[in-house]
Amino acid sequence: MTKDHPHSVIHAMGNRHDYLPAAGxxxxxxxxxxxxxxxxxxxxxETVVAQAELAPGHRVLEIGCGTGNLTIRAKRAQPAAELIGSDPDPLALARAERKAHGLSGIRFERAYAQELPYAEGEFDRLLSAMMLHHLDTDIKKAALAEALRVLRPGGSLHIVDVGGAVTPEDGLVARLMLHNEHAADNLGDSIPQLLRSVGFDSAVVASQRHRRLGRVTFYRAIRPI
Known part of the structure; x- marks a missing residue:
């Protein structure tokens, strides 16, 4: 059932998976x-959904949806949009499907972020929440390249993740990130640089200190027309 993607993520906590399960x-x-x-x-x-400015008829994909919380929130915010949540974790997807029971125009599909099974230019919006920091550098870049491919020209990718302009004053989690080699791709201007390297026009929308997560940053990336 599980495809062979041995380098898709850093294996976590002894799991025999080629992806990071939603809860570790x-x-x-x-x-x-x-x-x-x-x-x-x-x-x-809520902030990511507001930033995405979803409209009736939009086709929207969340990459790394886990148990579907962001996908379901986006659907409820814009009932006339079509929502797809994608994730490699079949157990998380099954839970997402149960939570979305009764909602129409929403579905959950198994997919790896670096190998999305969708046509070029298929989506108006892509969403990502707390997913990128789990990926190794090469897979992170491949995933962003796939995001660019499946977005229509002028479509946008909306990301929230830990990182950005992190300082020791942002708390314990932030200090741990500053000393974590794997987190380097999420620090400073690294994510906008990765976005630009695959062809996006990108910007930091907002960065804020977070009581539990240290610092979180919101990004918007647009596929050029």
């Missing part, structure tokens, strides 16, 4: 939504 371990999945609530993710999702 399959056994922790039932507590994942409670954890995201405690971390204040719902407010961040």
């Amino acid at each position: 371990r399959d056994a922790l999945l039932p507590g994942y939504d409670l954890l995201t609530r405690l971390l204040g993710m719902y407010k961040l999702h």
